[in-house]
Amino acid sequence: MKDQCRSAVEAELGRKLTDKEADLLEQAFQKAKREVPGEDIKAWKSMSDEERAEAIANRAIQDYTQQHVFNVTTLVNDLEIRTNLAKELTSHPTLNPLEALHRKLVMHTDQSRYSIC
Numbered sequence: 001m002k003d004q005c006r007s008a009v010e011a012e013l014g015r016k017l018t019d020k021e022a023d024l025l026e027q028a029f030q031k032a033k034r035e036v037p038g039e040d041i042k043a044w045k046s047m048s049d050e051e052r053a054e055a056i057a058n059r060a061i062q063d064y065t066q067q068h069v070f071n072v073t074t075l076v077n078d079l080e081i082r083t084n085l086a087k088e089l090t091s092h093p094t095l096n097p098l099e100a101l102h103r104k105l106v107m108h109t110d111q112s113r114y115s116i117c
Contacts, residue, residue, distance in 0.1 A: 001026045025064055032059035
């Protein structure tokens with residue numbers, strides 16, 4: 001990402017961008033730059049350079065936002081699953097957490113290869 005673009009984004013956000021955020025924004029911009037013209041080539045050809053830049057920027061923002069929402073949602077779901085698992089393992093009345101985990105793993109794995117028959 002060019003320094004002038006990075007400065008403009010930082011000014012708009014009111015904070016500094018991390019290198020990872022800048023890379024993700026650059027990737028979203030490059031992806032939008034490839035995709036937007038192919039959606040409606042007639043409209044693309046009739047746009048001015050400023051309109052093209054704005055269309056690409058809007059798409060990049062939309063894609064980046066959607067990806068961020070997906071990542072946050074995935075993180076929240078993962079934390080909920082981990083919390084529920086921790087509660088389940090520590091709340092067993094007779095088994096310690098390690099034994100409860102072992103029981104859970106055995107329940108969800110294929111034990112047929114260990115049969116004596």
